Amino acid sequence: MRGVIAGAAVLCLLAAQPAVAAWTTSGQGSAGAKGGTLQPVVITSCAKGTGNSTSVTWNALQGATSYTVSWQQGNGDFNKSASTTSTAYSVPLSIDRVRVQASVGTWGTTPAQANCP
């Protein structure tokens, strides 16, 4: 009996709680967002190693997800290339010039070029 009374008292207390409802209202307008830009690649080094290899490094670009490295031997074309997500690449040849282009999605930079002494 005592338990029933206590339970009823608790229910009464819960039922007696005042409704708490915040005032709400809405407004329309705009938020701002900005598209990024791909800056040109800066090649930091291109050095021939021992044997037939050349190491190329460049600075990371904000937003870039991949880099395309192409190279030239003598006065030939830049007709060989490789793709990497890193900021370094080892060309398995002794090359004379290198180009590096950054890209993300359909965006791409103008290739940066450096000589490889």
Place this chain on the structure above:
Amino acid sequence: MISFRELVRRRSVRRGVIVLAVATAALGSGVAYAAWTSSGTGNATATAATATAPVVTGGAVTTGFLYPGATGTAVVTVRNPNPYPVVVSTVAPNGAVPAVGSCPASTVSFALQNPNTSIAAGATVAITLANSVSMIPGAVNACQGADFSIPVTVTIASA
């Protein structure tokens, strides 16, 4: 000749009568101090204020720029014109993001946010919403550096 017992009984009765008389006098004098009272009915009036909509404008974005296939940051500036503090409960998309120059409409989209940012009465706050906006993977080159104006609906609630 009155017996001793009878004498004690009479004194006791007399004492009781005196106590009763004093009590009655005290109660009676209480009535004398009471003020005249009366009552009437009527209505007091009070008018509840109404909630005023927030003023929403875009904010300057300095970090979290958008790149194809990635998310970025949106900034919305909200002014609370009400005389009470509020909380920004939601920032919801309100239609397609319009084109910017040669960057087509809907290249960028905005996702519903629940910032729960507090704003004092009459104050203005710039809310930074990281990873709230995304750019499609096939965004054209013309979208580089574009300033997007994202239509939003901001809901505030009394704090």
